[in-house]
Amino acid sequence: MSDSPRSLTVASAWMNAVLDRMEQEGLDRAALTADIRGLEGGRVPGTARMEVALSRLIWRRAQQMTTDPLLGLEVGSQLPAQAGHVMAIIRAHSASFGAFLRAMIRYQTLLSETGRFHMRPAGRGVRLTYRPAAAVIAMEPIQIDSGVASLVAYGPRPLAIRLVGRRGQDPAAFTRRLGCPVQLGAAQAVVDYGNAALAQQTPGADPALLNLNVAYAESLLATHRTMDSLCGSVRAAVGRLGPRQATITTVAHDIGCSPRTLQRRLAAAGSSFKAIFDRHRMEEAHILLSRSRASVAEIGARLGYSEASAFSRAVSEWWGVSPRQLRRAQQDGQG
Structure with a gap:
């Protein structure tokens, strides 16, 4: 979504x-x-x-x-x-x-x-x-x-x-x-x-300085794209599986490697499974709170939280406001 x-x-x-x-x-x-x-x-x-x-x-x-x-x-x-x-x-x-x-x-x-x-x-x-x-x-x-x-x-x-x-x-x-x-x-x-x-x-x-820094920029761009590719594959797998089914094991299987290999590759890319998973859940939370009429408890359950209070804490820690404040702010911005 x-x-x-x-x-x-x-x-x-x-x-x-x-x-x-x-x-x-x-x-x-x-x-x-x-x-x-x-x-x-x-x-x-x-x-x-x-x-x-x-x-x-x-x-x-x-x-x-x-x-x-x-x-x-x-x-x-x-x-x-x-x-x-x-x-x-x-x-x-x-x-x-x-x-x-x-x-x-x-x-x-x-x-x-x-x-x-x-x-x-x-x-x-x-x-x-x-x-x-x-x-x-x-x-x-x-x-x-x-x-x-x-x-x-x-x-x-x-x-x-x-x-x-x-x-x-x-x-x-x-x-x-x-x-x-x-x-x-x-x-x-x-x-x-x-x-x-x-x-x-x-x-x-200075053409020499230009060539040196273009080579550096190309190196940075290649690294950036490699990181994007791996993290994007993991994020897409989390989206396909959904928050309730997505674990390091199921996602690794989905993209064709072992959990240990996935953890190692993500660490080399400066990320982690938890970081990608948490980001996915919180962006989904933002979308659902902004665009749906489901209750906070319903959205939390859909995103894999067993308690509405745990979902509310996660949203507050991520976005800096409670789920109800986030929903109200989005409604005010649209109306």
Whole structure:
């Protein structure tokens, strides 16, 4: 029933930079990150990656806490270069802006899987369309704004931009901030660049440094895809078997290996059966609480909990709110 069989994530450097900028824009970091799993002192630790659903929950809180319509643009446009990790170095040493865009399209998931830019020829230039990834929590418009602004900050002025939501609002402030005509109320965020922008050369670009970092990015991408493949297979097996039948033994049999081999391979990929199983159950819980009229006890039983209280505790620990609060918040957001 989940929208995606695999876990989508955001790099720690990127998410920590976003939180830093939100705090600098006057938002309460403690309130933004309260009860978010895996954080230490309001930060994603080390090289860990944050689940997309949790990053979107933080942006949803930011949307509720701010009255600034430009918050997403302010955050995205002022992220430090180190937030981009290897992509920042590739940008600095790509021969042209067009060459960088082609690399960005290939390696963007190393930073964030919350959505992707897709590029195609359009008129005398190219059009980049941003498509959010399917997840149990939808993207807020200001989070999409942030992604667009982080792209625009990397290069020359676009010909035009379209942003989602806020139909009927005056786009003048957005136009001033982004430096090009902006249309609000679009179904998808779009950035148009002309051929002159694509041909713009990068001063000081070093082909040797570019090749070195492209090789590094390719290595990271290969590792990321290997992890995705294994974890996705386990997640799909859990979905087929259901929470009541899915165990390390039944899932290993389903994908054709021994339980010990599966445990070892998951550990090498930086995951575990329990982590994947728990994530599946909690994303199913979010979907059922949001979209069905079943009682909390019925949903808990369907997901393999023997007691409603155990299910309620699990939801509270995972999502930071009780099942009834989660259901109410989703209903308020839809109505």
